[in-house]
Amino acid sequence: MSALFIRFILGGAAVVASTLVSRKLGEKAGGIFAAFPAVYLAALLTASLDFSGDELISYSVLLSKGAIVGMGINILIAIIAGYLVTRKGWKRGLSQAVGCWVIISMVVVIFTTY
C-alpha cells in the first residue's frame, strides 16, 4: 500500500513541478516544459525503488516499449480530442476522447499480447 502511495505522491509532484516550471519560464520555453514527460519519468525513477541491476534495465526497457506505444496513442487522442471538442463541446468531447484512449489502449494491448 505504501508503494502505491509513494508513486501517487511522486507522480503528482512531478506533473505539478513541470507545470510550475513551465509557468515561471517565458512563453516559448514554458510551452516546451508544458509537454514534459513527467508521468513517464516518474514511473521510470520509481522503478528503482523495487528493482536494481539487470532487473531494473529490463523493466525500464519494458516500460519504455509500452510508453512509446502509449505516446503514439496520445498523439492520436490529441487529434481526436481537437476534433470532438470542436464538434461536441469541451465536456462531452473531452470525456469521449478519454473513452477513446481507454478503448484504443485495450485494443493495442489485446493485439500485441495475443
Place this chain on the structure above:
Amino acid sequence: MNYKDLIIRFVLGGAAVMLSYLVTVISPWEILAGIFAAFPAVMITAVLMMGVISGSESAAKVANGSVFGMIGCVVCVATVWFVLTLTNNWILGIILGLIFWFGSSVLVSNLREYIKNMEIRPKGHKVGSFHKSQAEQHK
C-alpha cells in the same frame, strides 16, 4: 496561481504513475504499464481548464497544439529505450532521454513558429502570382 488546476494535475499524474505500477504487479499485460506511464494527464488537464475558462474553441486549440509537445515525448522515450538496450546504463539512458527531449522539443517549437509566421505573412504575392498566371493564360 490556479490551485484547482494544480490539484487536478497532481491527482491525474499521481494516479497514472500509481496505476502503471499496479498494472505491473497484477496484470498479465506487460505493455499496459508503459501505456499508463504515458497517460496524457497534462493534456487532459490543460484542455479541461481551458474549457472551463475560455470555452470549447480554445480547448480544441490546446488539444491540437499538444500534438507538437508529444513529439518531444516520443523522442525522449525512444532515446531511453535505445540507450538502455545498447549500453545497459540506466542513468545514462535517463540523462540522454532528457537531453534529446529538450533538443527535439526546441526544434519542433522553432519549426512550428516558422510555419505559423509563414501562414500569417500577407498573401499579396500569392494573389499577384494568381493574377499573373491568369493573365498569362489569356494571352
